[in-house]
Amino acid sequence: NAGVTQTPKFRVLKTGQSMTLLCAQDMNHEYMYWYRQDPGMGLRLIHYSVGEGTTAKGEVPDGYNVSRLKKQNFLLGLESAAPSQTSVYFCASRSYREGTEAFFGQGTRLTVV
Amino acid sequence: AQSVTQLGSHVSVSEGALVLLRCNYSSSVPPYLFWYVQYPNQGLQLLLKYTTGATLVKGINGFEAEFKKSETSFHLTKPSAHMSDAAEYFCASAGGYNKLIFGAGTRLAVHP
Numbered sequence: 001n002a003g004v005t006q007t008p009k010f011r012v013l014k015t016g017q018s019m020t021l022l023c024a025q026d027m028n029h030e031y032m033y034w035y036r037q038d039p040g041m042g043l044r045l046i047h048y049s050v051g052e053g054t055t056a057k058g059e060v061p062d063g064y065n066v067s068r069l070k071k072q073n074f075l076l077g078l079e080s081a082a083p084s085q086t087s088v089y090f091c092a093s094r095s096y097r098e099g100t101e102a103f104f105g106q107g108t109r110l111t112v113v
Numbered sequence: 114a115q116s117v118t119q120l121g122s123h124v125s126v127s128e129g130a131l132v133l134l135r136c137n138y139s140s141s142v143p144p145y146l147f148w149y150v151q152y153p154n155q156g157l158q159l160l161l162k163y164t165t166g167a168t169l170v171k172g173i174n175g176f177e178a179e180f181k182k183s184e185t186s187f188h189l190t191k192p193s194a195h196m197s198d199a200a201e202y203f204c205a206s207a208g209g210y211n212k213l214i215f216g217a218g219t220r221l222a223v224h225p
Contacts, residue, residue, distance in 0.1 A: 004156075031211055040122060042203060042217035043157075050211050058212070090156060094213065099145045099164030102205075102213055104156035 002026055006091050006105035013081045013112045021076040021108050023091030029103075030096040032074035033058075034066060036087040037107075043090060049074055050096070081112045115140050115208040119216035126223055132176075132191040134219045136204030139185065145207040146187040148178055151218075152200045160202075163187060174198070199223045 007022045023032065030051050035043040035058075045058030047066040055066045063085060065077045074093075078085060088109050092102040120135040138144055145164050149157040161172025168180040174197075178189045187204060204216040 033213060035215070040217060042119075043215040045212060045214060048212065059214075092157075092213070096211075099162065099207075101147055101159045101162055104149075104158075106156045 004091055004093055004103050004105040006089075006108050008108060009106065010109050011111070013078075013110065015081060015083060015112060017081050018077070018079050019081065019110075020078075021089055021091075021110075023074045023076070023093075023105060025072055025074075025091075025093040025103070027093060027095075027103065028071070029093035030071070031094040031102075032068065033092045033094070033102065034064070034074065034076045035090045035092065036060065036085075037090060038087050046076065046089075083112045086110060086112045115144070115206060115212060115214050117204050117206045117214055117216035119202075119204050119219050121219055122217065123220050123222065126194045126221070128196055128223055128225055129193050132189070132194045132198065132221065134189040134202050134204075134221065136178075136187045136189065136216060137185050138187060138204075138206045140206055140208040146178075146180060147205040147207070147213075148172065148176070148187075148189050149203045149205060149215075150200050151203065157203065160189070194221075194223045196223050196225070 033048040034046040049068040052071040091105045094102040116139045147162045148160040163180045171177045
């Protein structure tokens with residue numbers, strides 16, 4: 001049982017390049033989340049999804065897009081990367097049942113130069 | 114608006130001393146509250162959670178937290194710190210609209 005898997009684990013981008021981060025979960029969870037983690041700022045919610053085909057903005061959505069075409073996958077896209085998007089990105093999934101906790105992937109360390 | 118505030122970005126204790134990490138929440142609806150721990154270069158692991166019922170919640174590794182609605186707090190404690198407790202700790206709230214919001218984190222250092 002893999003839980004939540006993020007791909008890739010590390011990436012270096014040049015300013016202006018695009019990329020997609022993939023999150024896959026095998027727990028049949030309805031909710032999925034993308035966060036970024038920066039020193040001293042905790043985890044900030046970028047976008048989230050409450051079900052296949054639905055997405056919503058979080059606290060810091062600018063510069064990112066997401067898609068949830070399949071229930072098990074949640075993709076985070078950067079269309080034109082900027083140095084301010086250098087961060088560690090975490091994906092999480094959670095059941096729709098009230099009070100359930102989120103399960104996290106191991107993170108993607110992204111550097112934009 | 115839903116928010117979580119962790120008081121103290123860094124806490125340092127001696128091995129064997131009490132650990133107290135503070136968390137206050139703001140929510141328009143009764144929240145579900147969580148404490149997670151993050152070890153270096155790893156993802157987040159659940160320590161404990163409050164949903165409904167008993168306000169004193171026990172978690173893994175000897176940690177516990179008490180939900181106090183009147184103070185909108187959910188502080189994390191451990192009676193006796195161990196060197197292996199050194200990590201970053203995050204408080205989180207799941208309120209309305211299915212959002213899961215985190216505090217800024219508290220880095221715990223444990224010295225001999």
